[in-house]
Amino acid sequence: MRFGLRCGDLVDWPTVVEKYTKFVEAAKYQYHVTDFDSAAELDEFKMLREKILGDNMIIDSIDYMSKAVKDQSKRIIAEGAN
Numbered sequence: 001m002r003f004g005l006r007c008g009d010l011v012d013w014p015t016v017v018e019k020y021t022k023f024v025e026a027a028k029y030q031y032h033v034t035d036f037d038s039a040a041e042l043d044e045f046k047m048l049r050e051k052i053l054g055d056n057m058i059i060d061s062i063d064y065m066s067k068a069v070k071d072q073s074k075r076i077i078a079e080g081a082n
Contacts, residue, residue: 005019005045007052007057007058010045010048010049010052011053011058013049016042016045016049017042020038020041020042021038024036024038
C-alpha cells in the first residue's frame with residue numbers, strides 16, 4: 001500500500017490531515033514507530049501551506065498551460081521522465 005501527500009493537497013487542509021493521519025498510522029504499524037509528534041509535524045505542514053498558498057505557488061497547471069499554448073509570446077519547455 002502506498003500513501004503520499006501532493007503539493008496540491010495543501011489547498012484542502014482536511015485532506016492533508018486525513019492523508020497524513022493514515023500515513024502515520026500505517027508507518028506506526030509497518031515500522032513499529034512509537035515516538036512520533038504528529039501535532040508538531042502537522043504544524044510544520046500548516047506553516048508550509050501558508051507560505052505556498054500565500055505566494056501563489058500552486059496553480060491549475062492545465063489552465064495555465066492552455067493559455068500559454070495560445071499565447072504566441074510565450075515559450076514552453078517541457079521535460080518528460082520515466
